[in-house]
Amino acid sequence: MLEIDRLSLRYGRHLALEDVSVRVLSGETVVILGANGAGKSSLLKAIAGLANPDSGSRVTLDGKSLLGLPPHEIPEAGIALVPEGRGVFGDLNVGENLLLGANPRRARATEAxxxxLVYELFPRLAERKRQIVRTMSGGEQQMxxxxxxxxxxxxxxxLDEPSLGLAPIVVTELFAALKRVQQTGxxxxxxxxxxxxxxxxSDRGYLMEAGRIVGSDTAEALKTDAAVQQAFLGGTAV
Structure with a gap:
């Protein structure tokens, strides 16, 4: 289990996260919902070792602390981040970008x-493995x-805002691929x-507001929750 407990994070005097507690079970899909500036990206950065939480915060994987590990050690523990803005290497081709992802020791034996698997999930990448990534569309770069x-x-x-800036048809394709990723465990x-x-x-979701978790429930319950409908879904159930 990935567990975040009482996590607080500051940028200078600004308190970005306050006593945030979240858990994700093995094989589970969890979504963090909240307005811009709620602290969602800061939470992912803290887990990925890209931000330093306050003392007393806990981030553990199967009971082992991740806090204090340098960012390159987090993938070795089995956690990967797709950041907002994608962070691809635009001057390299598709195949080169993908192979860079296999650098962690845990990945080398199963690189092929x-x-x-990646080419099965995203056939378009298999077709364009030699294409320079900066010449690709936003959706293809997200893939x-x-x-x-x-x-x-x-x-x-x-994944931090994977659908940001993408056309609806591309978003549908992307989330269909994520459902297939779920099936791999x-x-x-x-x-x-x-x-x-x-x-x-998703299986479950958390509601975040002003750096705090203000609610959580199953995905099915959140779909019909009046507050969630009003805030995010235009007042209509999904």
Whole structure:
């Protein structure tokens, strides 16, 4: 289990996260819902070792603390992050980007099998493995980013706004691929503005506001929750 307990995080004097507690079970999909500025991205950065939480915060994987590990050691523990903005290497081709994802020691023995899986999940990448990534569409670059993360052989895949800036048809294709990722046993932790489609593939969700968790429930319950409908779904059930 990935467990975040009483996590607080500051940027200078600004308190970005306060006493946040979240858990993700093995193989589970969990979504974090909240408005811009609620602290969702800061939470993923803290888990990924890209931000330093306050003392007293806990981030553990199967009971072992992840806090204090350098960012490159987090993938070795089995956690991969697809950041907002994708973070792909634009001057490299698709295949080169993907192979960089297999750098962690835990991924090297199964590199060929992981590459086959990525190309199965995203056939378009197999067709364009020699294409320079900066010449690709936003949706294709997001597929590269997710594929590269999967190459690290993660147990937990974190995605920060994967549908941001993408056309609706591309979002549908992307989330269909994420459903196939679920079937491989990888747990997903999503931060996503498209509440309807993210709840459709999730087991549970947390509501975040002003750096705090203000509610949580099953995805099915959140779909029909009046407050969630009003805040995110235009007042209509999904």
């Amino acid at each position: 099998q992981r590459l086959d 590269v980013a997710i594929g590269r993360a999967l190459m690290s052989n993660p147990r937990y895949l974190m 990888v747990a997903l932790l999503l931060v996503e503005q498209n509440v309807s489609i993210s709840l459709s593939i």
